[in-house]
Amino acid sequence: MRKNIVAGNWKMNMTYQDGLALVSEITNMVADETLGANVEVVIAPPAPFLHSVGKLLAEGGKIHLGAQNCHQKESGAYTGEISAKQLQSVGVEYVILGHSERRQYFGEDDELLSQKLKAVLAAGLKPIFCIGESLETREADETFAFLTTQLKNGLFHLSNEEFAQVVIAYEPIWAIGTGKTATSQQAQEVHAFIREQIAGAYDAEAALNTTILYGGSANAQNARELFSQPDVDGGLIGGASLKSRDFTEIIKSF
Numbered sequence: 001m002r003k004n005i006v007a008g009n010w011k012m013n014m015t016y017q018d019g020l021a022l023v024s025e026i027t028n029m030v031a032d033e034t035l036g037a038n039v040e041v042v043i044a045p046p047a048p049f050l051h052s053v054g055k056l057l058a059e060g061g062k063i064h065l066g067a068q069n070c071h072q073k074e075s076g077a078y079t080g081e082i083s084a085k086q087l088q089s090v091g092v093e094y095v096i097l098g099h100s101e102r103r104q105y106f107g108e109d110d111e112l113l114s115q116k117l118k119a120v121l122a123a124g125l126k127p128i129f130c131i132g133e134s135l136e137t138r139e140a141d142e143t144f145a146f147l148t149t150q151l152k153n154g155l156f157h158l159s160n161e162e163f164a165q166v167v168i169a170y171e172p173i174w175a176i177g178t179g180k181t182a183t184s185q186q187a188q189e190v191h192a193f194i195r196e197q198i199a200g201a202y203d204a205e206a207a208l209n210t211t212i213l214y215g216g217s218a219n220a221q222n223a224r225e226l227f228s229q230p231d232v233d234g235g236l237i238g239g240a241s242l243k244s245r246d247f248t249e250i251i252k253s254f
């Protein structure tokens with residue numbers, strides 16, 4: 001049975017001090033809650049905070065540590081970069097890959113992302129692989145063709161065993177950080193489509209077992225409606241993961 005996941009992607013926000021305070025608030029709030037059945041919570045802070053945040057999360061025991069990126073090589077002369085093995089060594093379990101911001105601002109393409117995916121999986125980590133169309137693509141009525149290509153080039157080269165470790169995040173670019181959320185019907189339509197594509201590329205069981213998250217201006221007000229859709233298995237949360245009360249409300253939305 002697939003997991004429900006709420007993952008907070010802090011992006012390049014917070015100082016170290018503010019970040020640790022936020023994690024303490026969230027762990028305290030979550031400690032008092034009985035999380036919904038089969039719900040996993042992930043926090044992906046900026047890389048310099050990973051070790052300390054991981055220690056705090058380990059004390060609470062309910063929230064898992066995620067990273068926002070990693071390099072495709074195992075080690076070597078790559079100044080400023082961080083390998084999957086290094087992430088694993090500080091307690092990281094999930095790595096966000098293919099985020100539209102990395103595709104757009106850092107030129108990450110399918111070829112590079114496939115190398116990063118392999119590196120993450122080889123280190124025993126779970127990728128949260130992001131896909132999503134621009135407003136232009138949606139308005140041209142090319143969303144499904146675009147997503148099919150992203151899935152095929154980005155993910156479907158993985159073996160069945162590798163693919164079983166992957167979480168997919170559908171993030172329509174036009175909804176990221178804009179306050180413009182996809183309607184629950186739009187999200188459901190795309191998530192069901194993604195599941196169909198997985199069934200075609202692998203099999204029905206793989207499709208049923210894959211967690212597919214929605215991302216893009218999800219918040220404490222709309223999470224319940226989004227998560228109630230049959231093919232929406234949680235969220236990749238940006239802005240609203242920076243406020244303890246909002247993030248906790250989202251976690252409780254299942």
Ligand SMILES: O=C[C@H](O)COP(=O)(O)O
Nearest residue numbers: 009176177216217238239
């Ligand atoms: O990784 C998170 C997504 O890009 C969503 O960001 P947002 O919730 O601020 O729109």
